[in-house]
Structure formats: C-alpha cells, structure tokens
Amino acid sequence: SLRDLEESVRMKLSLTKVVNGCRLGKIKNLGKTGDRTMDIPGCLLYTKTGSAPHLTHQTLHNIHGLPAMVQLTLSSLAEHHEVLAEYKEGVGKFIGMPESLVYCSLHDPVSHCPAGYVTNKSVSVWGVGGRVEMTVSKFMAIQQALQPDWFQCLSDGEASCEETTSMKRARKSVDRSLLFLDNCLRLQEESEVLQKSVIIGVIEGGDVMEERLRSARETAKRPVGGFLLDGFQGNPTTLDTRLHLLSSVTAELPEDKPRLVSGVSRPDEVLECIERGVDLFESFFPYQVTERGCALTFSFDYQPNPEETLLQQNGTQEEIKCVDQIKKIKTTGCNQEMTSFEINLKEKKYQEDFNPLVRECSCYCCKNHTRAYIHHLLVTNELLAGVLLMMHNFEHYFGFFHSIREALKSDRLAQLKELIHKQVS
C-alpha cells in the first residue's frame, strides 16, 4: 500500500550495537531522495550563515571525513526569509551545498542570544539585522522557504538560562514547547513542501527532573523524527551536574529515533553524552579553537603502535610541562577558555617550529604547512590563518568521531575514554 511504501522510504535508525549506554549505528533513507546515510555517534558540520567558517567549497572539500549533514541556524537565516521564499529551491541549494543533508537549529550554539524573549506565542532569534520574532506560523513559513531535511521545532529553551531554574519556569518551558510542537505538526500536515522535512522534537524542562521526564514522555508521543536535548549547554561544571538528567531523559526516548544535544561539543563532554544515549553533536568546538588561534592536538589514537606511543608520550610530556605556562597565558584576551586539547600557535616557541600542527595528520594544513608558518600568519593577522586552522581543526575533530565509532565497534571505548581523560587539564 501507499502507506507501506511511505514507511519504507522514511528515515530509519538501525543500531549495530549498544555498549554501556553508547549507541553505534546508522540512520538510513535520509534526504529528499531517501538514499543518504549517517553514522552515529556523529556530528554535524557547523556553519555561519550557511557556510563553514572561513571555508569556500574548495577548502571545505579538502577536509577528509566531512559529515553528511550540515547544521544551519535560524538565527543567521531567518532574516533572509523573503529571499529564500523567492528563490524557491531551498536553502541547501542556495548556500551551494545541494548534496548535503541540512539540519536547521534555532540558535547558534556559539553566540547564544539574550534571554527573556520567549512568549506563549513566539520565540525570537538574533540575526545581523537585529531580532526576528517568530510565531508558529512565521516559523513554519520560514521552514517552508528553507526546506531543510531536519529542523528543530520552535521551542522555549530559556529555563536553563538562569543559574537555578524555578519549577514554574521549567514547567512553562515544557508546556510552551509542546504547544509549539503540536501547532507546528499541524501546519506541517497542511504543507506539501514540508512533507519531506522532518521535525525534531525538543526536550526542555530546565534542571527539574520531573519536568524533564514529562517533556521526554510527551514529546515522544508526537510523530517527530528525532529529539533535541536542549538546555545542556554551558561550561563543563554545569554539564556535570546535568548528566544524570541526560540519562533519565534518554531512557524515556524511543530507541529507533536519533538524539541530538545542543551546545555540547568538547571531546570529553561528547563522550559523557554518548554514554548517556546521545547520537549527534554540533561541531562548533573546532571553530572556537580556531578563533583563539589554536590547533587541536589531542590524541584519539587509543591503540597506537609502540613506537608511536613513545613519541607521543614525549610529546605529551612536553605539552604537560607547558600547561602551567599555558594557564598563565590563558587569562589574556581570547585565550581565556583555551583547553588542554589544543596548542596556541601564537606562542613564541612555535616561531621556528617546522613541524606540522600534528604529526601523522593528513589534513591539507598538516600536509602543506608548518607550525612556524601558522604562527607567522597569526602574528601578522593574516586571513589565511583562520582558513588553515579551520581545515585542521575540523578534520581532527571528525577524526575523533571516527575513532569513537571504531572504538565502539571493537569494544575499546574505555581505552579511548581513558586517553581523552588523561588529556583534560
């Protein structure tokens, strides 16, 4: 029957295995033509106004291991609604990525917007031109123009904004988000254009367990294509306190639908979330590293050959010795949040370092350039620094996700986790 046919072409998540709460698998039948696949655990390509930061099509495609799905943000695209509506062919084509799967989130995880702009009827995002207020109908009209493969449903994410969530605020975030969801689903049914787009339901509820569970259960009852776990962004400490909420939430969600988390991108946090049933992540962390003139160097090679171990140990020791120095530099300017997963190429010691950023890295930057050159580009404020660092940092990060999947396949996640934790300062 037609129904069966529809079912068979609808996207499908198949789990290969589940190890200690970590899900390894594939999402199939994705995209408008229904023939694309995504691996989980995985990440989405972070973009700003529809383009990977600093990268053109050429430089983007130098990167190995590019995710199949790109993350766009309504905050950067809502103000271009009219243009996209007139364009008619969807945002993927508009941005020059017709081959990519497209996920549209509400906000940009890097520059989160001011709180206080969610009402019972609308949610606001901030673009270059200022605030764009969206009711359900405006939101859906924009999605009609964008025609993404997946989109985050309009939701109230502000319960997690303040230091402590009140019960009342948490409850409101769940009620509003469910109301928005039901209205969006209704409008989707009436739109032919949006039949091929999948709505991602958003789990809210602040830090209140009761509300989180309610949100999960209620959202799971709706015909959404997947779930976004919202409100877990913040610094490492805040995530720590929320991890138990995360486990409880995912336990309520169906196994055969993907789980995304917003605002979590650091390698150690990614592992924590995967262990608690999360499948997909945003890749803004490599971008943040790039912006502070740093390069990701952390190792995810959990089964190196003995010679490599020795070399890496020597390398790690050197890095560890310098951690104190780094901490001193940390507090000046944009190095404030520098992690121990990276090196700061602005440091004078790289001035004459003719090694690549990371030995054995096969990215364009490491194959063609040296630390000394990147250092020079940063010191002279040249645009190429951002381009080269972004290429390296994305590739390194995607390599990390590949290693997670490999580790899960061969039951070595514990080793990978130990390796990552050794490198957290």
Added chain:
Amino acid sequence: MAATASPASLDSAPRIMRLVAECSRSRARAGELRLPHGLVATPVFMPVGTQATMKGITAEQLDALGCRICLGNTYHLGLRPGPELIQKAHGLHGFMNWPHNLLTDSGGFQMVSLVSLSEVTEEGVRFRSPYDGDETLLSPEKSVQIQNALGSDIIMQLDDVVSSTVTGPRVEEAMYRSIRWLDRCIAAHRQPDKQNLFAIIQGGLDADLRATCLEEMTKRDVPGFAIGGLSGGESKAQFWKMVALSTSRLPKDKPRYLMGVGYATDLVVCVALGCDMFDCVFPTRTARFGSALVPTGNLQLKKKLFEKDFGPIDPECTCPTCQKHSRAFLHALLHSDNTAALHHLTVHNIAYQLQLMSAMRASIVEKRFPEFVRSFMGTMYGDPTLCPTWATEALASVGITLD
C-alpha cells in the same frame, strides 16, 4: 661602467623572455618568461601576497586559478618573520609552500607609502618599525641580501622612490640615486643564476629625466626592467606618456614590468603600449570590501540590489565562486561575519584578472589584439567611443583607434 649599447640587447645578460607574438599595429607582445620555478606566459598579472600569503586563499587555490607568479614584499617579510627564519624554512617558496614563481619588491615603495616612518640618504632608507619602534636601515645591499635569503625568482633593485606628485630637484636626485643604487644592487647580488635582478626606471613625470634614466639603466646587465614611480597620484594623461616613453626605449627582448597597475582598462592600454608584467593590490583588496570585478566594471555585492539576484557574479567566468554561488548568496554572506565571503570574492577577482590577461594574450597570438581592445572598451564603457580620453589617446599613439 658597461659599454654603450643600443636598446636591442647586451650580449651577456640572461635572456629570460621569449617573444611568441607581436601585434603588428600596437606595441603589444605575447611572450614566455623562463624562470627558475617554471614558465610564465606574458602579458601577466601578478597578484600581491605581501606577507607570504595570498590573503585568504590557499596556495592550492591560487595554483588552480592558473597563477604562476605572485608577489611578496621585502620590507614586510624582512621585519616579520625575518630573512633568517625564512632561510631556515628553505626560502620564501618553502615557507609559504608555493611551487611556482615569486617576485619580491625591494621595499622601496614603502618609502612612499610609509613616508612618515622613513628617511632617505645616500646610504639607504632608514625606517622606524611600526611594530616595535626599532630603526632599520634598508640599503641596496641589505635589500638584496634579504631577497637573496627569500630566494624569489625575480628580485627588484632598491630604488629611491618619490611620489609622482612631487616636483622639483628631489625627482632628479632620486633618479640619479636609483642608478647608483642599481649598481650597488648588481654588485651585492650573490645569486644571479638563481634570481633575476630587475632594474627600476625612475624619473617621475619628467620626460628628460626618464629618458636619462632609461639610457643609463639599459647599459646595465640586467635580465629585466621595471617602470617605476608611476601609479601614484599623477593624472592618467601624464601616466601613459611616461609608460610609452619607457617602452619605446627599453630593449625588446627583455621583459617590461609596470609596477602598481591593475585596473582592467589600465592593463589593456599598457599592454598595447608594450608592457609585459603587472602587479597591484587592487583586485585582492577590493574583494575584501565586497566588490567583484566584471567586464562592465564592478559589482558592490553588499548593496541591496543584489539581495535577490540569483545569477553568478559573471556567467562567463569559470572560477569556483561563479560555478557554485549566486550574487544573492554572496550578498547574504557578506553581511555576516564569516570571512568565507571575502575569500569567494578574492578567488573571483584573481580569476578575473588572470582571465583578462589570458584573453589579451590569445588575441595577440591570433593577430586580433586591436579588435579585442575595441570589444573590451565597448563592454566596459558601453561604447568604445565612451572610453576615457587618456586611454583613447594612448591607444591612438600606438595605432589603435576605437571607432
């Protein structure tokens, strides 16, 4: 010094240029430069990558656009990262990983552009560094020494550069000094077999001074000549006359490099006047301001009129930006803080310049350069007769009419 010679040639100087075709009307030539890092077809436009980088585009992208020679700057690189480091990195080629040719300017132009920080004496130019206040003396010897460390394929003499708007005895002083500095550069040059030292003709806008400079410098044993001291604030009428005077007195079998010229119309006219090589920051700089170069001029893509323009910058352009993106997308991206917008335009503008030179070269080889010029002016100005007066006169002086 060297024996008197005709503009034809000096027997012992290396011949790096091979003439492939000459326009039978104008002075336009198509040729081929044989340089240590490969062949370069002329006429050629050389993009400027001042600090060992072509702004936001990678060496691979630049290579893919067909660029075979670009510029680096001795003054900047001499300060940061410095010649010792670059030497350790196997020269500028090694440092920036550029497999093709490099031309380095001597640092002379900074004397004009950074005039408040510099002082000229017979010894050289004394600069105060804008970064740390340190004083450096850039002498002809020092400039060549730095350029030797950089290892560029073409190096420029240190010249005493005076702004083209300056008049009076300073112009004459600078012209004679440039000759003396040329000789000092030749004497100091350690690697004449690996690096081609070009002379730079000075003399400002004074025909007599220029003629004297031409006569003297062409006696020297150098592989190529640059026409300097122009492309400042002078009027175009004066500009073209100095270019024409220079090309009429420079040897035919050596390349003529007109420094600082990059606007499309100027390139076409100066090719007609007999120039082979050009450099200019304009195309790459204007890209970073959101301006895309097209055969009819330029598109200020940040303007609202491009908001819903779904065509490429130029439907005839084969660059990656035009192959993949619309004006509307670039407009939106230019209004964001994603630097990718600038890189898209840099790629396109370099492609535009290189495609223009390529088209000119083909027309010279195929003996239809005057038609090319007419067609170019027609597209640019709506009608060939609407071409600026100075250009019309310059072209007429070499036998090309626009009506």
